[in-house]
Amino acid sequence: MIIPNAGVSAATGSLCSPNIFRTSFSSWQPSYPMGNVALEKGYKDVYLISWNYGMGRESLEAFEESFRAGGGNVVKKVLLPFPSTNFQPHISDIAAQEPDAVFVFFAGGGATKFVMDYDAMGLRGKIPLLGSGFLTEGTLEAQGEAAEGIITTLHYAEQLDVPKNKEFREAFKTEYGHYPDIYAVQGYDAGLAIVNTINQLNGDVSDKQAVIDTMAKLTINSPRGDFTFSRAHNPVQNIYLREVMDGVNVVTGIAAEALEDPARGCNL
Template identity: 30%
Template sequence: MKARTKITFASLAAMLAMNTALSSTALAEEVKIGMVVTLSGPPAALGQQIVDGFNLALEQNGGKLGGQSVNLIVEDDELKPDVALLKAKSLIERDKVDIVVGTVFSNLLQAIFKPVTQSKTFLISPNAGPSTFAGKNCNPYFFVTSYQNNQNAEVSGMIANEEGFEKVVLMVPNYQAGRDNVAGYKQTFKGEIADEIYTPLGHQDFSSELAKISTEGADALFTFMPGGMGVRLVKQFKATGLGDSMTFTSVFTTDETTLPGQKDAAVGFLSAGNWAPDMKNETNQAFVSAFEETYGYVPGGYAAQSYDTAMLIASALEKTGGKVSDKDAMRKALEAADFTSVRGSFSFSNNHYPVQDFHLLEVAKRDDGQYWTTVKRTIVKDYADSLHDECKM
């Protein structure tokens, strides 16, 4: 018995040794990218878009980015900060990834930010863009390819000014991102705020809030209700017939992840955003049609930003000859953002947050029965976030 155990151990050890030998030879030839996104619970659809967007870029280039083979390791953060932290740490320490791409939600980014950047691993966020890392806490290892969280709300305020809204009701879930959106909106909106309504996160029934709103005689509603909340709000808004007397404007409420649930109820609703699938540039049209063909659904901003992230990494790897080990060279290559974005114009500000155009978007039904957002007009060009001056880097 003893001898057998010994043999087993010996062969195990041999196998392990072989394994490490194999993987270390493999290491030299490929770049490892770890991805931390939410793939379970109700917001799983958002994380899935990010995975799909990135994979599309990989597939189109035969599993390579910038001529370099890429090993993509996807981890689910389960929408829990402690899980996100654990997964990010294991990506850095066990898998020894060169780049971490994540996350969907800002609070999870806060959780993984320190361990990733302190290990001098590049962290690129394809969606979460908290204002906390845009100002004096900006970091040389941190990049954002989406937006700074306040920007969409700021642009919404500008839209309200342009559309001539005088009285607006704001309604957001009662948590940090909700209150950030209210603050951002107030920064640019010049009219009167008729009311501020804060609902619980994951709110089910908006009937009492909508009844209250209907008595306030406002021109428009501005809201931020991502995911299922948005589906419920839009449908209930429509059912009360409020749409006849006021305009529905929002951010992250009527996008490609919620439209399959909202359908006709959302058609004509306005929002602010940095991208829409109908944007006319060539890169975008190729991206959208390839995405729909591969995954069978209309991509949203999450997928577009993720695709851009992959393209950004590709452009940087091409410049460095496929190496990430020279951190300064890699950073320079990333900062250059020398790729064609699906959004048209794209560059990085000094704080590694994007400088890009923002548009007024409108929900429309396509001829094939699918729903998507369309660009109505551009509101601001090359809009940098308001905190970049505070970043000393």
């Protein structure tokens, strides 16, 4: 079983299994490095907000883990019922609390509305907005100028300076008429894991254990940069620091190099 997107930590944690591989991320991976980034930027008091579901809770917990370990203080932690987008009362509360920064997990339409509400209530440029990279992934066009200056961490960025990325993006656009996003990259890498495993076994996949052992040792030449699999079969990968500039997620550094999910509860 290959997971090309879902971030639920248990899949490569307490519910890990030899035959389960993931080519995407654990929910812990994109958010954990941002705690250290916040501290490096001098943010001591941070306000957290997300939806009250698995990805939201796990993302905030990952940020808290590194942020608190470095001496950071969580001013307030808000978990909204999913999929509520009634953000205005909470943004007003953020303005009243005056934290050094805000860290969020939102994606899709919710991410777009939060960013636009945050800007509309005058907080953009006053209280820095940080997030797991899905806040600005596939949402920038809709968010427009309201997204400018948002800082996120993710395992990919469209303009990542990796030779494989440039090649992949042009080939994808030729095939489908538009450029790929992170979800396309993860799907492509799932395909690579299958093809490379089959090729190394000369097409003979009759031995299940041989398939598992071969896949576990792969290095995937991904558009996000090369990655390997951890003992729990989660990608060991770079997490990039990104800032929205002129409507683009610009990579400004590597927030965590070859980051391995802790795979808590996995006994492989």
